[in-house]
Amino acid sequence: MSPQYEDIINHISQYVFLSDQEKELFCSALVYRKFRKKQYLLQENTICTYDSFVIKGCLRQYEVSENGRENTVQFAFENWWISDWYSMMHAQPSVYNIEAIENTEVLMIEKNRLEQLFIEIPALESYFRQIFLKAFVSLQKRILFQQKPAEERYQEFAKSYGWFEQRLSQQHIASFLGITRETLSRLKGQQYRDEPLNL
Numbered sequence: 001m002s003p004q005y006e007d008i009i010n011h012i013s014q015y016v017f018l019s020d021q022e023k024e025l026f027c028s029a030l031v032y033r034k035f036r037k038k039q040y041l042l043q044e045n046t047i048c049t050y051d052s053f054v055i056k057g058c059l060r061q062y063e064v065s066e067n068g069r070e071n072t073v074q075f076a077f078e079n080w081w082i083s084d085w086y087s088m089m090h091a092q093p094s095v096y097n098i099e100a101i102e103n104t105e106v107l108m109i110e111k112n113r114l115e116q117l118f119i120e121i122p123a124l125e126s127y128f129r130q131i132f133l134k135a136f137v138s139l140q141k142r143i144l145f146q147q148k149p150a151e152e153r154y155q156e157f158a159k160s161y162g163w164f165e166q167r168l169s170q171q172h173i174a175s176f177l178g179i180t181r182e183t184l185s186r187l188k189g190q191q192y193r194d195e196p197l198n199l
Contacts, residue, residue, distance in 0.1 A: 004105075005107070007053075007078070008027075008053050011053075011079050012026075012127050015127045016124070016126050017123060018121065018123055018124070022121045022124070025117070025121065029109055029110075029113045030108065031050075031110075032108075033106050033108055034104070035059075035100040035103070035104045035106070036100065037102055037103050037104075038099065038100065038101075039099070039100050040099050040100075041082075041106070042094055042096060042097060042098040043097055044064070044094055044096060047087055047093055048085075048094050049088060050108040050110055050111070051108070052076075052082050052098075052106040052108045053079075053080075053081050053106060053108075053109075054076050054077060054078055054079065054080050054081075054104065054106055055079075055107060056078060056103075056105040057078075058076065058102045058104060058164075058167060058168075059075070059082050059098055059099065059101065060072055060172060061084075061097070062099070063095050070175050071178070072176040073096070075101075075176070081135075088111045146178055150178075151187055151190075154179075154187040157173070157176070157177060170184055
């Protein structure tokens with residue numbers, strides 16, 4: 001098995017067991033792609049047909065409002081899946097853009113092939129069901145997250161996702177939090193002033 005498949009197989013193995021034959025069958029359905037920074041994996045008004053697993057780099061999923069404001073709904077780092085499942089399921093043009101914010105490598109699987117594999121490899125359907133449930137829980141949490149005051153949103157973001165904050169621009173973080181860059185700078189400065197000194 002090619003080394004580029006190791007991460008996705010290890011990830012699946014955390015949830016379900018696949019035989020060597022099933023691993024080979026699954027990997028044969030994957031398409032390896034590289035995206036340069038600022039290159040699009042998906043653009044709005046096109047139909048999403050692939051689910052993508054990040055093996056290196058970072059992607060950002062966002063929509064652009066009528067007033068031109070970008071609203072980031074998701075980041076995807078290593079070992080994360082990303083796509084627009086509404087667009088895939090209904091064959092409707094996507095409202096989202098998925099953009100590489102670092103040089104990124106992904107493994108992509110086409111929707112119809114994946115559904116066929118669910119029949120051929122029942123454990124794979126179990127894996128994706130668990131992934132979808134986790135994504136649904138995250139979405140529920142994000143709805144509550146967006147209703148909190150800006151200060152609480154930033155504090156929660158820093159606590160939960162501070163490990164990837166250094167890989168994101170201030171503009172992208174502000175877009176994810178639903179605030180301006182100026183507000184983000186103020187909140188970061190306030191947090192810095194509130195931190196105790198380690199003497």
